[in-house]
Amino acid sequence: xxxxxxxxxxxxxxxxxxxxxxxxxxxxxxxxxxxxxxxxxxxxxxxxxxxxxxxxxxxxxxxxxxxxxxxxxxxxxxxxxxxxxxxxxxxxxxxxxxxxxxxxxxxxxxxxxxxxxxxxxxxxxxxxxxxxxxxxxxxxxxxxxxxxxxxxxxxxxxxxxxxxxxxxxxxxxxxxxxxxxxxxxxxxxxxxxxxxxxxxxxxxxxxxxxxxxxxxxxxxxxxxxxxxxxxxxxxxxxxxxxxxxxxxxxxxxxxxxxxxxxxxxxxxxxxxxxxxxxxxxxxxxxxxxxxxxxxxxxxxxxxxxxxxxxxxxxxxxxxxxxxxxxxxxxxxxxxxxxxxxxxxxxxxxxxxxxxxxxxxxxxxxxxxxxxxxxxxxxxxxxxxxxxxxxxxxxxxxxxxxxxxxxxxxxxxxxxxxxxxxxxxxxxxxxxxxxxxxxxxxxxxxxxxxxxxxxxxxxxxxxxxxxxxxxxxxxxxxxxxxxxxxxxxxxxxxxxxxxxxxxxxxxxxxxxxxxxxxxxxxxxxxxxxxxxxxxxxxxxxxxxxxxxxxxxxxxxxxxxxxxxxxxxxxxxxxxxxxxxxxxxxxxxxxxxxxxxxxxxxxxxxxxxxxxxxxxxxxxxxxxxxxxxxxxxxxxxxxxxxxxxxxxxxxxxxxxxxxxxxxxxxxxxxxxxxxxxxxxxxx
Numbered sequence: 001x002x003x004x005x006x007x008x009x010x011x012x013x014x015x016x017x018x019x020x021x022x023x024x025x026x027x028x029x030x031x032x033x034x035x036x037x038x039x040x041x042x043x044x045x046x047x048x049x050x051x052x053x054x055x056x057x058x059x060x061x062x063x064x065x066x067x068x069x070x071x072x073x074x075x076x077x078x079x080x081x082x083x084x085x086x087x088x089x090x091x092x093x094x095x096x097x098x099x100x101x102x103x104x105x106x107x108x109x110x111x112x113x114x115x116x117x118x119x120x121x122x123x124x125x126x127x128x129x130x131x132x133x134x135x136x137x138x139x140x141x142x143x144x145x146x147x148x149x150x151x152x153x154x155x156x157x158x159x160x161x162x163x164x165x166x167x168x169x170x171x172x173x174x175x176x177x178x179x180x181x182x183x184x185x186x187x188x189x190x191x192x193x194x195x196x197x198x199x200x201x202x203x204x205x206x207x208x209x210x211x212x213x214x215x216x217x218x219x220x221x222x223x224x225x226x227x228x229x230x231x232x233x234x235x236x237x238x239x240x241x242x243x244x245x246x247x248x249x250x251x252x253x254x255x256x257x258x259x260x261x262x263x264x265x266x267x268x269x270x271x272x273x274x275x276x277x278x279x280x281x282x283x284x285x286x287x288x289x290x291x292x293x294x295x296x297x298x299x300x301x302x303x304x305x306x307x308x309x310x311x312x313x314x315x316x317x318x319x320x321x322x323x324x325x326x327x328x329x330x331x332x333x334x335x336x337x338x339x340x341x342x343x344x345x346x347x348x349x350x351x352x353x354x355x356x357x358x359x360x361x362x363x364x365x366x367x368x369x370x371x372x373x374x375x376x377x378x379x380x381x382x383x384x385x386x387x388x389x390x391x392x393x394x395x396x397x398x399x400x401x402x403x404x405x406x407x408x409x410x411x412x413x414x415x416x417x418x419x420x421x422x423x424x425x426x427x428x429x430x431x432x433x434x435x436x437x438x439x440x441x442x443x444x445x446x447x448x449x450x451x452x453x454x455x456x457x458x459x460x461x462x463x464x465x466x467x468x469x470x471x472x473x474x475x476x477x478x479x480x481x482x483x484x485x486x487x488x489x490x491x492x493x494x495x496x497x498x499x500x501x502x503x504x505x506x507x508x509x510x511x512x513x514x515x516x517x518x519x520x521x522x523x524x525x526x527x528x529x530x531x532x533x534x535x536x537x538x539x540x541x542x543x544x545x546x547x548x549x550x551x552x553x554x555x556x557x558x559x560x561x562x563x564x565x566x567x568x569x570x571x572x573x574x575x576x577x578x579x580x581x582x583x584x585x586x587x588x589x590x591x592x593x594x595x596x597x598x599x600x601x602x603x604x605x606x607x608x609x610x611x612x613x614x615x616x617x618x619x620x621x622x623x624x625x626x627x628x629x630x631x632x633x634x635x636x637x638x639x640x641x642x643x644x645x646x647x648x649x650x651x652x653x654x655x656x657x658x659x660x661x662x663x664x665x666x667x668x669x670x671x672x673x674x675x676x677x678x679x680x681x
Contacts, residue, residue: 159190261654301466317527367510489578491534584660589616
């Protein structure tokens, strides 16, 4: 994503309430009846909703120009009225100049029959930050990926399939920068990716397109991209519009999946009609994965020898926040920004609003203190690089920070007002409260593949079979698939529980070298920690680690008491699982030796990518390595995993998907010749 900032459009409002984009001199919808125009152009001429009746699974629409959201809300209304229970709508919309919430409310006031859907959209409507934003309504079987940025930056970051296009930017005469060969080339790429998933005889599943314009530049561009284009009567006083169907009439071509990174589009996974799956691990990664799949109709069995959230996800309070990069690590920041925003909405959906009435989570904000000169410099670099709205992150001086925290602080920092703390164990329990999820407190001692299914050995004698398995057991994933190249690290962390009668409770979560959360209702202590001990498997609490935590107490201001062991009321030891680049591992797992053999030419030239599909373990998926950021990262990663399993539209850019790909370290070490020498022979 190259666009650094996003601004709402300048709008003029006509007497009849219609918005006009000043920069383009064009209206957002028909003067006569915008809602009926949208139905006529985009529903009718894409064959909707009839196509939904015979389309089990996810139906993908890509729209160029979200505008007022009218097309999306109109499609939601039609989907709600007519789509069968086995159909899920994946709607991706691209917008360079997103309306503000106030502008959206004013525009949508013209369509009171969409009012309830508008309200639901506004509840999740994102801040104006470049990149992809995932909004999900599981009860409606609808997901919206709102991509904020230039269409020519966004489209290369999207994956197939796509079943229908809504081409709805401003008219070519007003907005020539959009209607270019680059647009039609990307449409062709995505249509080819879709065509490879279907047979030529399945006309019902071919990609269609509709647009209000009949301009020659659009018609010629679509024909060149492989569409069969027809002029048809336009809506109202408009004489003509275009409808089209992708045909790929130019003969055999290199498969679209090989145009980019073929390991991101493996074909050796199967999906049977029973939609049953096993998730190994009942921590945050496992519980969010189970919930995302269950909401899509999967029957999920969750296995964990310790029960629900009794491992690293079992702390009584954890910080829901992210520490964004202070340099140009664009993919790293793109992921965590998107993940954090998605997590706050997902947790609210499961636990309710994080207000004072909540005992299991509090959206009280997080203050990242500039606890030393290096951190102060990092925060300044962050502010210089990032252009983020103040309601997401703002800089505070020491006085402002003290007033907000309710205790005297000697330094300021970065404040994230939508962040806070969560009880991870309670969140995990609530995530698993779904009729499609069952839980078994059993250990998986062995995992093997036989012909078309996985065999899970439970204990000494019992066996469970499953065609699909998700490994969400943190570091233990390495023991179940020892031959996989997974550089996971286990890091011991010890929390200290401090006497709430002796230690003042802040109003917000404080983060320095340690973190401290406000005292929870009914809790006699404050949570502080955690230590960071690599290559340490000791499960027992240690006084030396309490001393380490207490040594950071002074960072939280002069009102804190002297750091003595008398403050300690209890403790907890957990083990984080992380990766060398501190990004999770999410997706299909490559078969190590077969992968090396398939991509061996890249050892001599990393740009020489063989056009072959990645050899992955069939029906085996990974969601691990979230470290101390699991509250922020696991909900979006679970959503990503569910879309990968269902082979539909990803909720993140392809750059982010590759950054989270479980085979990235295998590919890196292969190219750098860090694998065993005999593997290269």
